[in-house]
Amino acid sequence: MSHRLASASLRLPAPLRVVTLPYRAAQQLFLQVVFGATIPANARLGPGVVVLHANGLGIHPLAEVASGVRLRHNVTIGVRRTGGTAAEELPRIGVGADIGAGAFILGPIEIGAGAKIGAAAVVLDDVPPGGVAVGNPARVLPRRAP
Numbered sequence: 001m002s003h004r005l006a007s008a009s010l011r012l013p014a015p016l017r018v019v020t021l022p023y024r025a026a027q028q029l030f031l032q033v034v035f036g037a038t039i040p041a042n043a044r045l046g047p048g049v050v051v052l053h054a055n056g057l058g059i060h061p062l063a064e065v066a067s068g069v070r071l072r073h074n075v076t077i078g079v080r081r082t083g084g085t086a087a088e089e090l091p092r093i094g095v096g097a098d099i100g101a102g103a104f105i106l107g108p109i110e111i112g113a114g115a116k117i118g119a120a121a122v123v124l125d126d127v128p129p130g131g132v133a134v135g136n137p138a139r140v141l142p143r144r145a146p
Helices: 002-009 014-035
Strands: 076-078 104-106 132-134
Touching (some): 002 014
Parallel strands (some): 076 104
């Protein structure tokens, strides 16, 4: 909820945005001091994103996290420097993805809808919708026959 308010305050006209600066600063300070989490107000988080144990969570300000995503502690969503601009180097997390504790999702990749990322996985390549990625570096597990 506090992220939604801080994010909405960035869309206000400039004079009103100045008035909300103390709130945004306090919200960011609270997240960093209490939880050790970095969730900038301009991070694009979809509705229904669930943060389970926010400790150590780091989300790049320009990353895209769709609705219904579950994030656990010590997850990092950010850039992998390959020469492009930051906006070109950020991951996109699909609807309903489930990200395990300590996972790193780095670079211009796409995590498909309903994908699952294992704990401590270092994801550097795309994960298809419904896929399961585990390991360092992460590999997508083959689907089991029903």
